[in-house]
Each structure stands twice: as structure tokens, then as C-alpha cells.
Amino acid sequence: MTGTIIESRNLCLYYGRSQALKEINMSIPEKSVTAIIGPSGCGKSTFLRCLNRMNDLVPDVKITGNLIFRGGDVYSKGVDVVRLRKDIGMVFQKPNPFPMSIYDNVAYGPRIHGIKKKGDLNEIVERSLRQAALWDELKDRLNDSALGISGGQQQRLCIARCLAVGPEVILMDEPCSALDPIATAKIEDLMRELKSMYTIVIVTHNMQQAARASDRTAFFLMGELIEFDDTKKIFETPANKRTEDYITGRFG
Amino acid sequence: MAVNIRYLKDQLGILLLWTCGALTLGIMLMITLYILWNGLPIISLGFLSADPIQGGKSGGIFPTIVATLFITIIALILSAPLSIGGAIYMAEYAGENTLTRLVRFGADSLAGIPSIIIGLFGYLLFVSYTKLGFSLISGSLAVAFMAMPIILRVSEEAIKVVPESYKHGSLAIGATKWQTIRKVVLPTAIPGIITGLMLGMGRVVGETAVFLLTTGSVAQIPTSLSSAVRPMTVHMYIIATENISLPYAFGTAATLLIIVLIITLTSNYITRRYFVKLGGRR
Numbered sequence: 001m002t003g004t005i006i007e008s009r010n011l012c013l014y015y016g017r018s019q020a021l022k023e024i025n026m027s028i029p030e031k032s033v034t035a036i037i038g039p040s041g042c043g044k045s046t047f048l049r050c051l052n053r054m055n056d057l058v059p060d061v062k063i064t065g066n067l068i069f070r071g072g073d074v075y076s077k078g079v080d081v082v083r084l085r086k087d088i089g090m091v092f093q094k095p096n097p098f099p100m101s102i103y104d105n106v107a108y109g110p111r112i113h114g115i116k117k118k119g120d121l122n123e124i125v126e127r128s129l130r131q132a133a134l135w136d137e138l139k140d141r142l143n144d145s146a147l148g149i150s151g152g153q154q155q156r157l158c159i160a161r162c163l164a165v166g167p168e169v170i171l172m173d174e175p176c177s178a179l180d181p182i183a184t185a186k187i188e189d190l191m192r193e194l195k196s197m198y199t200i201v202i203v204t205h206n207m208q209q210a211a212r213a214s215d216r217t218a219f220f221l222m223g224e225l226i227e228f229d230d231t232k233k234i235f236e237t238p239a240n241k242r243t244e245d246y247i248t249g250r251f252g
Numbered sequence: 253m254a255v256n257i258r259y260l261k262d263q264l265g266i267l268l269l270w271t272c273g274a275l276t277l278g279i280m281l282m283i284t285l286y287i288l289w290n291g292l293p294i295i296s297l298g299f300l301s302a303d304p305i306q307g308g309k310s311g312g313i314f315p316t317i318v319a320t321l322f323i324t325i326i327a328l329i330l331s332a333p334l335s336i337g338g339a340i341y342m343a344e345y346a347g348e349n350t351l352t353r354l355v356r357f358g359a360d361s362l363a364g365i366p367s368i369i370i371g372l373f374g375y376l377l378f379v380s381y382t383k384l385g386f387s388l389i390s391g392s393l394a395v396a397f398m399a400m401p402i403i404l405r406v407s408e409e410a411i412k413v414v415p416e417s418y419k420h421g422s423l424a425i426g427a428t429k430w431q432t433i434r435k436v437v438l439p440t441a442i443p444g445i446i447t448g449l450m451l452g453m454g455r456v457v458g459e460t461a462v463f464l465l466t467t468g469s470v471a472q473i474p475t476s477l478s479s480a481v482r483p484m485t486v487h488m489y490i491i492a493t494e495n496i497s498l499p500y501a502f503g504t505a506a507t508l509l510i511i512v513l514i515i516t517l518t519s520n521y522i523t524r525r526y527f528v529k530l531g532g533r534r
Contacts, residue, residue, distance in 0.1 A: 054424060086426030096417035098436055109425045112435065158421065165425050 005030035005169060005199050006051060010065035013046060013055070020046045022223045023065070030168075033191050033200045035214035035231065037207055039246070042220040044203045048171050050074075051201065052088040053081050069169075086113060088169040089162035094178050095154035097146035097161070102138055105146045105157055109165035124164050132160035133190055152183025159190065163198075170194070172202040176209065188213040207247055211235045219243045284509065291506025294499055300507065304471050308491040313504050315471045319388070319481035320508070322474060323467070324456045326392035331399045332449060339407035339445075344433055356405070363401035370397050371465035379466055386468030389477040394466045395459050399452035406451060410444020411437060443523040450519045457512055460485040484508050 006028040013021035021043045028034050036044040049055045050067060053074060067074040074084060086109075097105050106125045115121060125142070129135040134156050138149070146157055155175055162170055172191075176184040191200055191213050204210050210217050211231060218228040219240075227234060227243045238244045245251055302312030338355070346352040374394025384390045414437045422432040438445075468480030469490060482490075484504055492501040 052424065054420065057420070057423070082426045082428055084426075085424055089426075090420075090424035092417060092420060092424075094417060096415070096421040098418055098421065099440055108422070108435070109427075112422075112425075112427045112431045161421070162425055167425075 003030055007068040011067055012064045014062040016060045020223050024225050026218060026225055026228055028201060030199045031195055032215040033195050033213055035210035035217045036203045036220060037210050037217060038220035043223040044220045045173055048173055048203050051171055052085045052090055086165050087167055089167040090171040091158050091162055091175050093174045095151055095158055097154050097157050099147055101143045102146050103142040106160050106164050109161060113165055128160040128164040131163050132156045134160055152179050152186060155179060169199045174203055174205055287505050287509055290502035294503030295506060299503055308496050308500055315473050316482050316484045316487040318473050320457060320483045322388055323392050323483055324453055327396040327399055327456045331396040332403060335400050335403035336407050336445060338404050339411055343408050343411035359401040359404050367459060368461040370394055371462040374462060375465040385478060386480045387478045388474045388481050391463050391467035394462045395456050398455050398459060402455060403448045403452040406448030407445045410441040414440045443526055446519055446523055460489055
């Protein structure tokens with residue numbers, strides 16, 4: 001763990017009149033896995049979507065405070081959102097490969113960012129699929145439709161698609177909630193592999209997953225950040241009573 | 253006892269609905285078969301490739317087939333870009349507001365206007381006011397109005413049903429909105445857009461009233477856009493109502509039917525091939 005890559009300062013978010021995030025202060029360390037846990041509606045996904053401005057797509061959202069990434073505020077005027085999302089990619093709850101071939105899915109990102117040479121694309125596709133631990137499974141099926149592979153493979157393909165544009169941060173919004181335990185374990189292994197090169201922020205409903213796969217854990221409740229600490233500390237000796245109640249299953 | 257009555261009602265319901273379905277299919281089959289039965293014996297290579305003689309009493313229908321195909325192609329070239337562009341704007345950019353509701357209402361109203369009124373409008377605007385005369389281009393322009401609302405609405409729906417998750421997936425790795433539309437949304441919506449084009453084409457091919465007022469009725473191969481032409485439907489109308497040759501009207505009808513069938517089957521085939529390529533299971 002070296003330094004902070006994303007820092008949230010007094011971040012508040014409103015959907016119309018209702019406040020979904022309240023004064024979030026949080027420093028996300030680079031090249032590590034940060035898990036965000038909390039009951040449904042606590043704002044964890046909302047927070048995640050702030051990081052690469054996916055909330056821009058929701059009408060009527062107002063954001064105050066600062067979100068610092070690489071020294072600049074993500075929400076300041078003149079920020080190139082397209083560039084931001086290239087640096088901070090996202091993987092969604094439900095695997096969402098495009099209805100194209102496996103190859104084209106991975107090559108999609110590099111292509112839209114202007115890489116045209118077949119050789120370069122081949123290289124990126126292979127590297128990304130290898131990083132997502134898919135190359136050996138799919139190398140003979142690159143021209144098959146991405147919709148024909150299993151759900152777990154689809155989700156890893158989405159991770160490969162995200163890696164192919166060379167991001168620094170990968171946001172994962174409950175990436176395993178639609179997967180079976182074996183596929184889930186593979187994604188968790190992958191996160192452990194990838195954190196040497198990327199910063200991963202994962203929102204999860206599954207507390208065991210946070211405990212297993214993350215270095216630091218943030219507990220959100222009703223739009224507030226209750227506690228943020230090393231994962232071991234959160235799960236063994238939480239400082240806050242509400243964190244303890246949640247992780248021991250007393251509510252949520 | 254109550255159970256039995258309920259069971260009986262259930263069976264009766266099924267029977268009733270089955271009858272409705274069977275009747276619909278039956279009527280359609282009856283019309284098609286009747287036309288083919290009367291028309292197919294007329295169709296021959298000579299009939300398809302020769303000019304009409306004595307206003308259609310004998311000879312063939314070649315110029316009318318050419319006229320119909322030209323009008324269809326020109327009308328689609330005119331209406332498709334506008335309609336599909338409009339559909340993209342409505343589905344992806346405009347959002348739900350008064351303007352889009354107005355455009356949608358306008359398109360629906362346009363689709364509902366009786367074709368003879370479009371014909372009259374085409375006659376006044378193209379044939380007479382802009383002095384394009386009774387011609388291939390006047391007819392194509394007028395009938396483009398008929399195709400436009402269908403292509404627009406069907407394409408709009410096709411674009412709207414592209415899952416949000418595809419768009420998010422694309423935007424989340426740094427694609428611009430236009431890249432997302434061009435590379436993810438439109439390719440996914442293509443089968444639906446093709447369906448819209450086919451429905452629009454169907455309207456053009458089968459149109460009659462508009463042509464009566466705009467294309468003239470000279471059964472000749474058009475040499476330019478301003479040539480007067482006689483589409484198949486007009487030919488059919490004239491030789492049937494002016495008592496020239498009912499059998500030849502049936503022959504023309506059967507030919508038209510077969511052309512429409514070929515268009516439909518081809519587009520279905522293309523769409524299906526496309527889906528196999530995408531791997532989408534519908």
C-alpha cells in the first residue's frame with residue numbers, strides 16, 4: 001500500500017430533495033482492494049457511481065463536496081468525463097457483455113480510444129483475457145458470441161473489457177451477486193491477482209466476500225460512512241457499535 | 253358441480269380463442285390462395301418481361317414492376333435516413349418531454365392519415381406547385397411520407413429496448429455517447445430497424461391512392477426521375493376497373509404478392525442470420 005488514489009472530502013449527494021450521501025470523508029489507498037459494505041439503500045452503490053461520474057446519467061442529482069483523483073476534483077468544471085472513465089472503469093452487478101464476439105468485446109475499449117492496428121489489438125485482447133484468467137478457457141472461441149459463455153465467464157469478460165483500456169481504478173458494483181459460489185471464488189481470486197497493478201473498489205452485499213477479498217472495508221449506513229478501517233479490524237474489533245451489529249448479523 | 257362448470261367455461265374459452273385464431277389465419281389464407289389460384293396461371297416469363305399491349309389487355313407488366321421497384325427504392329432512400337435519424341434523436345437524446353410527445357403524436361397522426369389525402373397533398377405540392385409533374389419523383393416523395401412515420405416509430409422502439417446495461421457498459425469504459433450509439437446501440441437495434449424498413453416498404457409497395465394522384469399512368473420504363481410511370485397497383489386498378497382484363501389484374505396481383513413475400517422472407521433471413529452472429533437468443 002503506497003498512497004491515496006482517491007479522496008472523498010465532505011461528499012454529499014442528493015437525489016432531488018432526498019439526501020443519499022452525507023459528508024463522506026474517505027481515502028482510498030491505491031493498489032489494494034477496498035470493500036464497501038452496508039444494508040440495501042445505504043448509499044454504497046451511489047458512492048461507487050460517484051467515483052467515475054456514472055451518476056451523471058441519473059437526472060436530478062446534485063453533488064457537493066470534493067472528490068479528488070490524481071490531484072484534481074472529479075466534479076470540477078472542464079473535467080473530461082470520457083477520460084475519467086477510461087482511468088476509472090466499472091464492472092456491473094449483472095454481467096453485461098455486448099452482443100458481439102468475445103474478441104470484439106475486449107477490443108471495444110481500445111478501439112473507441114483509437115487503437116486500430118490488428119497486431120496491437122490482438123496483443124491487448126490476449127493480455128486482458130490473461131489478466132482476467134480467461135485466456136486458456138476462451139482462446140479457441142474468440143470469434144464466438146460473448147452471450148454464449150457462462151455467467152461467471154461473462155463477468156470475467158466484462159473485467160477483461162475494463163482492463164483493456166488500461167485503467168488505474170476498477171469499480172465493481174456487486175459483481176458476484178448474479179454468480180454461483182464457484183464463479184464467485186474465481187472473481188475473488190482475480191481481485192487478489194489484480195490488486196498488484198490496479199486499485200479495486202468493490203461494493204458487496206456479501207460480508208464474507210469483503211472479509212475474504214479486501215484489504216480495507218468501509219461500512220455505510222443510511223448515507224453515512226460509519227467506519228472505515230483495515231478489513232481485519234472491521235471484522236474482528238470494530239470501533240463502532242453499529243458496525244458490530246451489522247457484521248454480526250443483528251440487522252441488515 | 254361448480255368445479256365442472258368452471259372447467260367447462262375454461263374449455264369454452266380456449267375453443268373460442270382458437271376459433272378466432274383459426275378464422276384469422278383462414279381468411280388470410282383464403283385471400284392469398286384465391287389470388288394465387290387466379291393469378292399464377294397468368295404469370296410467365298413473357299408476362300413478367302414484356303410491355304403491356306392495348307393498355308394491358310395482353311402483353312406483360314414489366315414497366316409496372318420497374319416503376320414499383322424504383323418508387324420503393326427512392327422512397328426508402330428519402331425517408332429512411334430522416335426517420336432513423338429522428339428515431340435515434342427521440343430515443344437517445346430528446347428524453348421524455350413535450351417536444352418528443354409532439355413528434356410522436358405527429359408521427360402517429362401522419363401514419364393514420366388516409367392515403368388519398370397524402371396523395372392529394374402530393375399532387376398539390378409536387379405535381380402542381382413545384383412543377384415536378386406526374387412523375388416517378390412526385391410519387392416517390394409523396395409516398396415517402398407514408399413510410400416515414402412507420403420507420404420512425406418502429407426504429408424508435410427498437411432503439412429503446414436496447415438494454416441500459418449495454419449503454420452503461422460502454423460509457424463506463426470511456427466511450428462517448430455517440431460511440432456508444434454507433435457501436436453498441438445501433439448494431440443491437442438493427443433487426444428492429446430492418447423490420448421498420450420492411451414495414452415501410454410494405455406500405456410503399458402496396459400504395460395505390462397516392463400514386464393515382466402523383467405518378468401518372470404511363471406504362472413505360474422511366475428514363476429519368478421526371479418520367480411518368482405506372483406502378484403495379486395502379487396498373488391493377490386500371491385494368492380491373494376499366495374492364496380491360498380481370499385475369500391480367502389477378503396476374504399482376506399475384507406477382508406483387510410474390511414480390512412482397514420475397515422481401516419479407518429475405519429480411520427475416522437476414523435478421524435471423526444477424527442474430528446467430530450476435531448469439532442473441534430470441
